[in-house]
Amino acid sequence: MNEKETLVRFGISMPQFLIEQFDALIVNQGYDNRSEAVRDLVRRALLAPSNIVPEQLAAGTIVMVYDHHVSDLPVVLTELQHDYHQEINSTLHTHLNYHQCLEVIVVRGVVRRLRELHQRIQVLKGVSYAELSVTHIDGQEPSSHQHNPQHS
Structure with a gap:
């Protein structure tokens, strides 16, 4: 991440069972925290070919x-x-x-x-x-x- 970028905080609500599964997933993938994992999920979603201008x-x-x-x-x-x-x-x-x-x-x-x-x-x-x-x-x-x- 670029030093000049401003980080914006926001909250996410999800069922307990889902956050437990997510936490287990990110530990297995080596993430230090949820924020890094969520940023990667967002980047991946934005790169979906159907989301890109032709x-x-x-x-x-x-x-x-x-x-x-x-x-x-x-x-x-x-x-x-x-x-x-x-x-x-x-x-x-x-x-x-x-x-x-x-x-x-x-x-x-x-x-x-x-x-x-x-x-x-x-x-x-x-x-x-x-x-x-x-x-x-x-x-x-x-x-x-x-x-x-x-x-x-």
Whole structure:
């Protein structure tokens, strides 16, 4: 956290059983306090692809699992990746077993294009899993956040 940032205190009410589960979770994850854990939860929620403006620049990954024996699927995936070469920085491909491959595509670009690539992958026959995860939004460093005093 930036030294110049102003921390705002606010209260959260929740059932006893939920706070006990949350406290156990944050201890297991190594947090020093609830505030750090809540800040990370908020950051994660704000990075959900559905919460990001389509024209925003972002970076992240598309993870997929697919059956490479499905007719022409490896060729289709390669062609698709060539269609989005400007958004793709790197790929990692590994064989899970005789039929299934896991591929991680590191992407950076306009969120609309990243979503489009993800959607085109997930609907292909033979793709059993595909997920877009945004891990960075350009221009969203802590110094550029604007706080609304009505939310304190």
